[in-house]
Amino acid sequence: MHHRMLHTFRRFGIGLTILILLHSCCGPDPYRDYFKYSEIADPKSLDPALSTDVFTAVKIAILYDNLVKFGVGSEILPSVARSWEISDDGTRYTFHLQSGFRFINGREITAEDVKYSFERVLNPATNSPMIWLFTPITGSDAYAEGKAADVSGLIVEDSLTLVIQLTSPFAPFLGFLAMPAAAIVAPEGVAAAGDRFSERPLGSGPWILEEWKHDNFLSFRPNTDYFFGAPKLKGFMVRIIPEVLTMAVEFESGNLDLMTVPTSEFIYWTHSNTWKPYIQKFDELAFYYLGLNCERKPFDNPRVREAASLAIDRDKIVDRILHGSAEVANGPIPPALPGHNFDRPVDPYDPERARQILIEEGYADGCEFELWADQDAGISQTLEAIQSYLNDAGFKARIIRNDWNMMRDAMRRGKTDAYWGNWWADYADAENFLAPLFQTNTAARRNRYSNPVVDTLIVAMQKTLNDSARAHLAMEIDSIIAIDRPYLFMWYPTTYTVVQPWVRNYQVHLMYNANKYSDVWFDRSGE
Template identity: 40%
Template sequence: MIKRFIGVILLASVFFGGCGQKREAEILKIRLSADVTTLDPALIVDVSGGIVASKLYNSLIRYDNQMQIVPDLAEDWSISPDGKTYTFRLKPGVRFTNNREVNAEDIKYSFRRILDPKTRSPRQWVLDRVVGADEFMEGKASDVSGLKVLDRYTIQIEIREPFAPFIGLLAMPAAYVVPKEEVQRWGEDFGEHPMGTGPFVLSRWRRDEEILLFANQDYFEGPPQMKGIAYRIIPQDLTATAEFISGGLDIMGLPSGEFSRFMSDPNFRPYILNQAGLNVYYLGLNCQKYPFDRIRVRQALNYAIDKELILKTLLKDRGVVAYGPIPPVLAGSNQNISPYPYDPEKAKELLRQEGLKNGLSMKIYQRTSQEALSITQAIQAQLKEVGIETEIIQLDWSAFKEAINKGEVDAFYLAWVADYPDAENFLFPLFHSRNIGPGGNRARFSNKEIDALLEKAISTIDDKTRIALYQEVEAEIHKAAPWVFLWHLKEHVVYQPWVKGFKLYPIYNADKATTVALTKNP
């Protein structure tokens, strides 16, 4: 997800909880730094929306905390020898929270809805490889021929050509299963009145304040071990930190400004978990807008920013400098590439070659966040040294996304967090020209050769060959520089002693939170 934006400072794929000095019995409190835009799976594009939605819905399969695919609504499945036909058999007796049993028609309806142009889903790419999807999306067919209900509990999905990561796509929020009658009942407001099969149900949503979920006592895998979750909208890091220290939050992703304090405190250190992050942070450049449509200008920006210095000072060395988009922990990452070094003289020379010896002016957009502002201000100061004057524009999350999706911006500070643990997720959604805009390619980058390489890679069954193609694509993207490649951050989370059963999940929407429990205050 953005496949995917990162809309929260809290760490993706973890379950947060909390208690105030007077704790609500068995209600976990989770910090979101910005409100969720929607809880309609067809429209979710950000991490915060995916994290909350994962508690309300289920998909055919999901990832566990070891990045292995495990059953969710599906009891089992098979894949044809040619890699093009997937057959899923559903668990019988699973019910939506309106008490209707889930059947194979619900899977077909939910997937067809993603592809329906009337839905306006920015995640059509999740399912557009299904046979008949193109004809359906173009209005040439009334149904998607590759989605077949074989019986009440069996659904078959046929894709046009083999695509090894396809089953991983089915764990994304876009593949969550929804009840047709509730979507029809609420229409465009379904995202405000979500209903699924998940371990929690939405009780209350106060915009910019709180999202309250209650446990689904009839959840098919057994009820959660607490009564509910309260997602509290707290934009300021200092406020969130104060809430955690006072007991108002049970688990918190460590803000950079508080990292050293918590790591050095013996009261907190035993309760800090960390893992390598499946993410990439970047400064996106609008490749359809002058002068960022010039490769030497984009390369100059990469040379002009001292990523190592920012990572060491502002981010407390909590990650590694990016040489491209793919996290180094994933197969397909091309570790023969070197990051763009900090070389302001090289940056000036490239600008001179483009006729910009006097520099240029640009606007950098970011969502409202003190942590993000400290980073963009550091970037601003470094760009000034090579003659690039910048103005920083801060917008709330919804306005920020809208401005980027419309192509209004010069540049933007953002991150992408893995929807599924495959290098393809850091390539095709972000750089193929068919995904320009809300589909994921927000830099509006278009390169026919890279498109062709990507299309060849995703249709290759042999893992060794496919990984080699991913590495070739990453090398080409590195040279084309549609982004300033910044860093991959490690995730650090601190939790209170009374939180039990808490685990980190590399995939942000993998945790259903059914094993987390609250004990009495120590």
């Protein structure tokens, strides 16, 4: 059946079901004036200390505030801190807090609250996976190990002044403080809620949790006393819709105000005269990759890694499967960040050369390996294309689909030959695309790659405060990694979002936790 006709029939069937359900309900929509969008899964938690994924981070951003925040782009702006100074040697940060910045219970945020929030992440009892955010602070290790009553490098000078002393210069540190896990929580809220703090968050953000029906929706009401001004809408709602087609039908029916354009329907939406005026495009700080276990055969051999890279036609995948909604990647650092090497070519598609390398390395009869992927990731077509390219070049790749927890455990134990993954910026710095993934003994380094030269250069980049020198170091590290190929870098994604015609002042933000949705409003005068 022709794609457009099939598209119409499928939409008609789902749309009819939704229409019947709507007519079976009584009364007007109580959420009509709520800003509504959807995600495919529940957030794992609403506790900042446990925030490790994008779904959670978006909610943390609207419920809480940090000392500093990301702007529309990569800039870092004042938030709870109105200003700050950094010592010439880059080790001492002095933050001056806003007067009158209040939690939703009406109490003013103080420097003691900031100290408490950071120490709570470091406290083993919290079981936070985000301890690494605060390890640059003097005394953090002693506190985390139970050898000190507090973190000596968190110094409360007065109720509105906090000094943070680092053990050594760490250039990305300010970006760390804008991350979800560095959000400021009210100690009394944690004490009152106990292990249910995730369900009863007490922050200072523009929105207040109203209701959380797990695997259905989260609704929020406005914080009318928000420091930067009350939100302009009556509410905010995140609906949980796992199916992409259902999400698209709901958007077209007017039941969602914002949607990320699905890759599978990219042509339909971007070529629609109805929707084109309401689509925003932006290049993400992210990349997709095939991770290769550098300690496990066959990819402990760098020439076999090279062969795998030469076997894949990235251009065709981006063109045919992603419909051009990405840029082929030549390394880990996205083009928007200083340190990206615009001159280095991508590995060419050369299956004959790949096959010859495998023969030379003793794999004349084929090179077998398992390619792991999260079973919930909607990437079957992409994986099958990659598998086909690899097998045509002399590999024998077998795809293993498993739930994320099992896959993560296997990667952590070094039991995966190769795995499909992606990496999104936590802070807008090239270091975020290097240290967590390629520095020896870091938690996210699941491919067992280790290069002492890379380790030394990463430390130098972290301690260097000059932006130009840091960009040069980043490019040097990036070039080494591109040659070593611990990952097969696939593409840098571009996201397309579409809003309803009545939505006003929605703006795409570069960082996933930057948008607080407090300035969005509706104009329904044209209805």
